[in-house]
Amino acid sequence: MRLPLIVFKFILIVINVVKLCDSFPTPTTPSPLDVQSFRETFAARMKSFMNTSVDPCHDFYEYACGNYPNVIEDNEITKKQNVLADLTHVIDAFVDEILQKERQPDELYFEELQTVKQYLESCNKAQLWPLAPSEEYLKVIETIGGFPAVDSAWNVSAFDWFNMTAHLIRFDVVGLIKEEIFLKHPFPPYYEIPRIGFDFDVYLDNIASNESAGYKHNVKIMKELLELYGVNSTKSDEVVSQVVEFWQEVVVYQDKAKDRRSCRAAALEDDLDEYEFPKWNSLFEIAWDAKDSFICDDCDCPCDWYFKKLDDMSANRSEAMANYMALKFLYTMHAQLKSTKLQHQHCVDQIKRSVPVILTHFYMKEHYSTEDQKEVEEIVVELKAKFIQLIETLDWLDDESRIGNTITMNTLQTEVGEIVDPMSDTYIREIKQLNLTENYDANNLELAKFRVNMQHYAFLQADLDENASPLGVLNAIQVNAFYNLVTHRVNVLAGIMFPPVFHRHLPQSVKYGSLGYIVGHEIAHSLEYRGRKFEKLFKNHTTYSEESAKVMYNRSRCFVEHHSNFTVPLLDIKLNRTKNTLESVADSGGLREAFVAYKTVANEKLTVKNNSEHLETLPGLDLSPEKTFFLSFAQVYCAKYGVKEYWNEIYADHPMDRYRVLSTLQHFEEFSTTYNCSMGTPMNPEKKCRVW
Incomplete structure (x- = not known):
């Protein structure tokens, strides 16, 4: 098998210093010239990252990586740009090749791959930039807790913050509770306190002042989303102010509940050391379609004291909590692009997140050495x-x-x-359960629910194979x-x-x-x-x-x-x-x-x-x-x-x-x-x- 040119795209993405050859020798019989050419290109890449004006004995990181920010191309859909994140672009090229390859209907997983392609096509055709308001997303928000900023008829007495955050779990959105899956068979859930904010985490240190970068960044995101959904500037300022006040209060409790020991200390201080938060059953009914709670026995228990504080806050902060979670839902669902340049990459990333097992199957079969x-x-x-x-x-x-x-x-x-896992075939077969249409927003919601259903799937099986692995490691x-x-x-x-x-x-x-x-x-x-x-x-x-x-x-x-x-x-x-x-x-x-x-x-x-x-x-x-x-x-x-x-x-x-x-x-x-x-x-x- 010839080594695909895709392996070189990493270098091209990172820096345009060398034009690479049009072909590369077979890996089993490389000629000395080809190895030398590869090493010259690789060395040029390493050298381009370096800041050789720095003494390596003074600051070796700056010496090795000081020029990296100057030669790397900005990528707005990558959470953080570093060498390992750059490597994901190589994988994107392989995924593209897998999805574009012509296949016969009798090939294994042909139907499932066609479903994946259907999502990709709808995503590529959608208007992801500039953002457009989504009626599909608003419909979901209305049914799970509401969006008081845009709904004058929103009823505070009908709102329950815990139910809304449980519904967000169904759509793979982190609200005021973060769900994780324990790696030990049979893979039960456990729950953590999530960071507050959008893509800029909020802490006591960076939200106290409206001059901080964290404050300005998060406020900008909220105002842009509120404007997108028709909220006037006066109302927007009011909504944002209420959400920030909610954050400023909740991060104080987060600081007191940052680990198991500090949570227990806070509970003892309030004479709540034996307190058990009573709403967990409703989370499992909503997020898991289950009647009984089944939090992981071997994991650290969730900080019930913290969730009681949130419950107490909801008496005066319900509107802010609802607006924050609605905005978080919209921010998560909308693509955060600055142009159409990287729309296809965003679509591929969504597929990699949602159906990694089928991509793994074809990569290992067609490209792995x-x-x-x-x-x-x-x-x-x-x-x-x-x-x-x-x-x-x-x-x-x-x-x-x-x-x-x-x-x-x-x-x-x-x-x-x-x-290699006995559940892999099952996860791939489940792709056919996706109900996709020509409506991208509806498809995006469907794919998000599918991701969560697959994360929950193994634990809900009565006869789960004892050799099964959690879904996350099968990618x-x-x-x-x-x-x-x-x-x-x-x-x-x-x-x-x-x-x-x-x-x-x-x-x-x-x-x-x-x-x-x-x-x-x-x-x-x-x-x-x-x-x-x-x-x-x-x-x-x-x-x-x-x-x-x-x-x-x-x-x-x-x-x-x-x-x-x-x-x-x-x-x-x-x-x-x-x-x-x-x-x-x-x-x-x-x-x-x-x-x-x-x-x-x-x-x-x-x-x-x-x-x-x-x-x-x-x-x-x-x-x-x-x-x-x-x-x-x-x-x-x-x-x-x-x-x-x-x-x-x-x-x-x-x-x-x-x-x-x-x-x-x-x-x-x-x-x-x-x-x-x-x-x-x-x-x-x-x-x-x-x-x-």
């Missing part, structure tokens, strides 16, 4: 072996913990490409690798096996610096200690003694203390994120073991070839293999940040791209040695943190 899979599997095996060796030598692990972690690693499963064309704590398996999905993360013609220094690090990060997650309850539930063996668990905790806290030295630009807020601890530990351990694995591969496998040094460098980059390794790691996280992106990530589980690169490298002696960073320089601090 088993040769690539074999090489990625070798990288995974090498990383796992290095972690096993590490466990044998770590001085802070006692014997009990060394045995427990060795068992954990020996039982760790890995899977590359896709997750092999997502740019992702992850550790599934339920199955104790590291999965490397097909969608991440593209440049710059992986390509067979790249040097091992690049492969291990990018994909090797990512795999190592996920393996490190398998070694986390999350308490005895967790180990009993998922591992069936004790991983850590109490003594080693304490040592691990203290070593992990070092990363939290280190992060407090970072100040986020544009926000002037210092990082102090306990929530990022596990991710920071996994980043550090993953990169360390990827480097060790790379050195093994370089020493054992490449020395049998002539000019092994040459094989490990990129033409025109003028960097040693070791320097290339660290540059490849950093450029996985090249990103374009503004105020909105900083706010949306400052309280997220994963550290912001910039700081996960800086922190990971600052604590790694091999990096300092490779780039000759003197002790005491920003990238080589005297105090270093290490768990793995």
Whole structure:
């Protein structure tokens, strides 16, 4: 099979520095010239992202990625622009090819694919920009709670905020409750407190003043939607003011209920520690068509104290709550485009979100390379072996913990490409249940409900196969690798096996610096200690003694203390994120073991070839293999940040791209040695943190 030109579109999308060849050699028999040409193009791409005027020992992220925002093309439908998000455009090209290919009626899943094409056609033909008001959307809002801003007959006494947010779940819209699906069989739901706002998250810090970027951005969105639906400016100002006042009150409660411990403390303060929110049954009746509640027993319980506060607020804030949820519904349903240029990409994205399993089927059948899979599997095996060796030598692990972690690693499963699942065929067959017409807005609502129905589908099956996987992990064309704590398996999905993360013609220094690090990060997650309850539930063996668990905790806290030295630009807020601890530990351990694995591969496998040094460098980059390794790691996280992106990530589980690169490298002696960073320089601090 010839390697499709699509693999090169990544480079063309990111930067127009080189015109690529019209063809590419078969992957099994590449000529030296073709490999050289590919590497020259790839090196030019890497170099274009760099800001070489910056001393790498002062700020390696700026050195590696400082020019990325200047060469990347703006994309308004991408939530955040970074290298991994750019990679999704490569997948879009494959999806296009799958959808455009002529097929015979007797081909497997022909009818289902025709249904998908019907949605795509209606989406491509629709007027998505400039926005037009939708009667279909207004009809739905009227039936689920109303839109007082546009309906003078809206009846506050008939409104129930909890019922409206439950209805929003049916349409895959996050209102005042966020539903997630637990990864453990049989995949029950659990519920979290969502962030308030539209695409700019609202916090105490950024909504207190009407001069803040968060305030201005969210107000602009609300006013544009209200104008679109015929609300005059005077009424619009009143509606927006009421919604903002509601936000300013609710974020105070969100701050007090940010985790299980703080929720319990707030409940105790109000003498509500035994309180149970009484409305959960109505959510399941509405969102699941079920009569009984079935919140995940193994998950953290929802913060009933917080939802009682919302219930209390509804006595005076019902109109604001209804308007906010109606606006959130409209914002979610309408395409957020600035022109028609990316309309087709938006339509393809909707298909990828909604029917990923059928796309996975055709991608794996028609485009996936088993040769690539074999090489990625070798990288995974090498990383796992290095972690096993590490466990044998770590001085802070006692014997009990060394045995427990060795068992954990020996039982760790890995899977590359896709997750083969007995439910996949069922999910694809269900596509025929979609009732599509020529009306795009109606089709969009139908597709949203279908997404939610499929997320709920497995749990509602009385005879669900015990080997079934949750729907979310069956999407092999997502740019992702992850550790599934339920199955104790590291999965490397097909969608991440593209440049710059992986390509067979790249040097091992690049492969291990990018994909090797990512795999190592996920393996490190398998070694986390999350308490005895967790180990009993998922591992069936004790991983850590109490003594080693304490040592691990203290070593992990070092990363939290280190992060407090970072100040986020544009926000002037210092990082102090306990929530990022596990991710920071996994980043550090993953990169360390990827480097060790790379050195093994370089020493054992490449020395049998002539000019092994040459094989490990990129033409025109003028960097040693070791320097290339660290540059490849950093450029996985090249990103374009503004105020909105900083706010949306400052309280997220994963550290912001910039700081996960800086922190990971600052604590790694091999990096300092490779780039000759003197002790005491920003990238080589005297105090270093290490768990793995």
